[in-house]
Amino acid sequence: MPAHFDVAVVGLGAMGSAAVAHLAARGVKVIGIDAYYPAHALSSSHGDSRLIRLGYFEDPSYVPLLLRAYANWRALEARLREDILTITGVLQIGKPDSKIVSGTRKSCTLHNLPLETLGPDEMRRRFPVFSLDEDEVALLDPQGGYLRPEAAVMGYLKLAAADGAALHFGERVTAVEPSETGVSIVSGTGRYTAAKVIVATGSWIGELVPALRDHAVPIKQVVSWYQPVDGFVTTPQRMPVFIRDEGENGSFFGFPAIGVDGVKVGRHAHFREPIDPNQPNPAVNERDTNLLDSFIRHRLPAAAGLRVRSTTCRYTMLPSEDFLLDLLPDDKRIVVASPCSGHGFKFTSVVGEILADLALDGGTDLPIDAFSFEAMDRFSSPA
Numbered sequence: 001m002p003a004h005f006d007v008a009v010v011g012l013g014a015m016g017s018a019a020v021a022h023l024a025a026r027g028v029k030v031i032g033i034d035a036y037y038p039a040h041a042l043s044s045s046h047g048d049s050r051l052i053r054l055g056y057f058e059d060p061s062y063v064p065l066l067l068r069a070y071a072n073w074r075a076l077e078a079r080l081r082e083d084i085l086t087i088t089g090v091l092q093i094g095k096p097d098s099k100i101v102s103g104t105r106k107s108c109t110l111h112n113l114p115l116e117t118l119g120p121d122e123m124r125r126r127f128p129v130f131s132l133d134e135d136e137v138a139l140l141d142p143q144g145g146y147l148r149p150e151a152a153v154m155g156y157l158k159l160a161a162a163d164g165a166a167l168h169f170g171e172r173v174t175a176v177e178p179s180e181t182g183v184s185i186v187s188g189t190g191r192y193t194a195a196k197v198i199v200a201t202g203s204w205i206g207e208l209v210p211a212l213r214d215h216a217v218p219i220k221q222v223v224s225w226y227q228p229v230d231g232f233v234t235t236p237q238r239m240p241v242f243i244r245d246e247g248e249n250g251s252f253f254g255f256p257a258i259g260v261d262g263v264k265v266g267r268h269a270h271f272r273e274p275i276d277p278n279q280p281n282p283a284v285n286e287r288d289t290n291l292l293d294s295f296i297r298h299r300l301p302a303a304a305g306l307r308v309r310s311t312t313c314r315y316t317m318l319p320s321e322d323f324l325l326d327l328l329p330d331d332k333r334i335v336v337a338s339p340c341s342g343h344g345f346k347f348t349s350v351v352g353e354i355l356a357d358l359a360l361d362g363g364t365d366l367p368i369d370a371f372s373f374e375a376m377d378r379f380s381s382p383a
Ligand SMILES: Cc1cc2nc3c(=O)[nH]c(=O)nc-3n(C[C@H](O)[C@H](O)[C@H](O)COP(=O)(O)OP(=O)(O)OC[C@H]3O[C@@H](n4cnc5c(N)ncnc54)[C@H](O)[C@@H]3O)c2cc1C
Pocket: 010, 011, 012, 013, 014, 015, 016, 033, 034, 035, 036, 037, 039, 040, 042, 043, 044, 045, 047, 049, 050, 051, 052, 171, 172, 173, 174, 200, 201, 202, 203, 204, 208, 221, 222, 223, 266, 313, 314, 315, 337, 338, 339, 340, 341, 342, 343, 344, 345, 346, 347
């Protein structure tokens, strides 16, 4: 007889680790299974830092989820007695009518969130590492900052184990098979049954969720770290995390010198090159580093010293560049968590709660209507 669980979580990256911890904390008999080990280099949840911000330029409707995410991150830290979230403020830089600047302003106004507007002169005085054009502004969201992704994933798994979850690493799930009595989870080395299954397999989501095969597209994302020329102006105390709207050249993001590697920068969605999740990550090439080198030299000259490290990570994009958090329409015992289109990490702490709600109650009080299969299909079909 295969071992039976109330809930099985397939994939223990950001979303799966948070889900398994939320479930175990509620006293549920839960198993979590991952093909590799926590925060491994083929996952989407490695690389030292992830941005978190409250005045969400993408859409104001994310703000209530973010408020809950902040509370849940603080709850995680309290249980772990460890720092996961550091507030540095987030600067959102661009022309006043750019998507990032106007969207942030709209979100903050609607939700009554504090926001400071800084022009080029004030930026030079307060945050000299940044170089602004005369017609640009920076909006300072004082509640923004960064998260430590590896520590968060590991922390959730530690708590899940302490609360009694069974955690299996190095075990690839090959099939999730619904039957009349439950759902079977078949792996290379085992077979289990569960009343409910959460599938949170990141860039591999299309393999176990055929409904997402044509929609969820893994792409290459590259980030590089630079030794600052001026270490004084790039510390987290003097350099907020930032996002920069570069118009047709896309948007760039970056972090102060948090660890020994220095200042980290990347371009959101990079060159949008699709990748095969079952192949090793494509190597970082000259085109990748040229893009980031020229950005940092132009926009953050005091940080643009020796490039010491570059790495490839994976974004997995849905057509709307949104999230998908829903029960599978064909079988409501299966909960699906998409890897969130390159901006999901900050929500991990609330997504874990949502996935636990969906598995146990079939619904949640948190506002996720925009993240359903129905919404995705509407977006994907021609207007
Ligand atoms: C470079 C980079 C920068 C980013 N910056 C930000 C940011 O600043 N802020 C932000 O909010 N978000 C950011 N994101 C996005 C965010 O990191 C992702 O949305 C998030 O990490 C996705 O987590 P996940 O759990 O869905 O996927 P993953 O962490 O990839 O986890 C999926 C897990 O499923 C496992 N798995 C897959 N298939 C199977 C199987 N068949 N059987 C068993 N296990 C399986 C994998 O081994 C993996 O561990 C960034 C992403 C990247 C790559």
